[in-house]
Amino acid sequence: MMKTILKNLILNNPDQKLNKKTNLIIEDGIITKIGAITSDDQKNAKVFEFNDAICAPGFFDMHVHLREPGREDEETVKTGANAAAAGGFTGIACMPNTDPTIDSAEVIRYIKEKANGHLVDVYPVAAATMSRKGETLAPMIELSEAGAIAFSDDGVAIKSAKILRTALEYSKMLNKTIIDHCEDETLAGGAMNESFNSTFLGLPGIPSVAEDLIVMRDIMMADYTKGKVHIAHISTKGAVELVRKGKENGINVTAEVAPHHFSLTDDSLKTYNTNYKMNPPLRTAEDVAAIIKGLVDGTIDCIASDHAPHAPEEKELEFEYAPNGILGLETQIGIAFTELYHKKHLTIEQLIEKFSINPRKILNIKVPKIEVGELANLTIFDPNEVWTVEVNKFKSISKNSPFDKKLLSGRAKAAINNKQIFIGDKFLSI
Amino acid sequence: MPLSSRHLLGLHNVPKEDINLILDTAKTFKEILERPIKKVPTLQGKTILNLFYENSTRTRISFELAQRRLSADVINFSVSTSSVSKGETFKDTIKNIEAMKIDMVVVRHAAAGTPYYLTQLCDANIINAGDGTHEHPTQALLDLYSIKEKIGSIEGIKVCIVGDVAHSRVALSNIFGLKTMGAEVSVCAPSTMIPKEIENLGVKVYYNIDDAIRDNDVLNVLRIQLERKAREYFPSIREYQQYYGITRQRLDRIGKDILILHPGPINRGVELSNEVADGPNQIILPQVTNGVAVRMAVLYLLGTKN
């Protein structure tokens, strides 16, 4: 019997209306006591002191790119899951744009097998259409049975209104969400946001309306089919307004935002640094303000990293030729608390909702309870810890982060799940 | 007084003193070019690489001639972009070049920002010979030189850049350089060829060519891309020619002198009618001569700076 004592935590779970300073005892991964620690309790127990850090239900990142199968030189299921644990996440959903694509039960099983036994739960998102080509529907029933948590053609939008309609209707009977990367393909293909900055830098732009159009299409189609649509990595003011309107009209639409879209603007591109190249691109200060407003009023349900590892030789290219995407798992708690909590936009409870509760609700995953008898699935974080990002210490194989050397406030202290704790840079059994 | 930077990546933020120094130096070199012996030993022992990732024979020849007139050792390296995507990366190529101890690199590339990237990869002086639709500073400098030579001063004159501003590398450099030198700058094109928020650079926008001709002292007419997807931005060459082509009748209607520049090569009968292309207002061939003198000045000033 393994016994672990976590001392001096502030338990905080808005889903349980829980907010109190206490201690936790975990035995064989299960919470067995919440309260004062007796000398009896301490016998044969491993004790961790947390000095009033906050303990929330484990954080969940619903938008992660693992590169396995296909590009294991950039990230594997295991290194991605390690990065998640180091960043304070106990669950992730991984996107299907692997090679081969996650459009068969076999690939789902392969990924789940690779993740087996890890602290971090890995939930594959399957492609909505075969090879994400937008032509034929992926076998959604079979994929669901194998463990697909949602469907998405991420990397591109679901190609046509017609196949989107079919996907929404078909997935509805499985009670699964369609996650869409909203970008009109005829307006896509630029290297950055279309703005004064793209004019100034001479780079081809992607107009914000390319996103707005598809968000509008998706919301209208969710309304018509009564299916569930989730807007991935929302980045424009127009899209936020459309989602807000959609929710007001009772349409089943949810949205996520990536940390770079509420912390950076396209002003960052002035040095042509490819670590600022992502899709959707960094937008303007006006878009950032609209996104923060959307986070505050609940239009944007959750924060997800769009963690996109790339090998150095791929990113070290001429700006227009470099691939899109940046790492996110190991910096997003820091960025979110720095930009949203310390700047007084969101409370701790709201951040816990966006990082833990809402993504699970969108995906129909049970939200962990902090209660005696429950499996300990917890994220412990200090919202005030000031630290410097060092990409060379990342668990990710790749290093493509624009936040290297940035000073952030707020950091995960430990992640706990599946009878393991990640603390002090290592995994231990509990 | 030397130049304030050791590279020429663009004309944005290049101070007036630097531009004046380049134009004055170019004047000296132009005089040398009129002599029977056109060669000076100024850059003897310097090795210059012309790194062209995009085919641009005119620009390359102009640079090469300037380099040879200054007695530099010249290496030409042309790569077609299609072979690049398969073979070694830009960074690999540059690391190889670095090992060869090159003093200056003149770079032409289809991707914007590449000259800036190059400054981070090697120690040579970098001269941008055109990057994507971003900048082409020596073209703008030779335009400035040519205007000054013809009109006497740039301060206070009105210059309109006509044509596909959104997909041009010449427009931005001209805007930056002309504004620094005190000109009033405008652009004229169909709205689909005007890039987003260009007014924020302090330029006026015209959609009507006759208004632009009426209001300006100089027209810098850009080449219309007849090929590729450029054609998505306007209905037909015929319509462009009809509503934006500079013709004798259009110029006569205004009844005043106007100076016409064109970076070449011209689409005769499209952006310029034959009559205008060969007429008294244009200085297209002097621009080419001035191009060599201006490039000599830039190479000399950068090459002797450190």
Ligand SMILES: [Zn+2]
């Ligand atoms: Zn995406």
Ligand SMILES: [Zn+2]
């Ligand atoms: Zn993604």
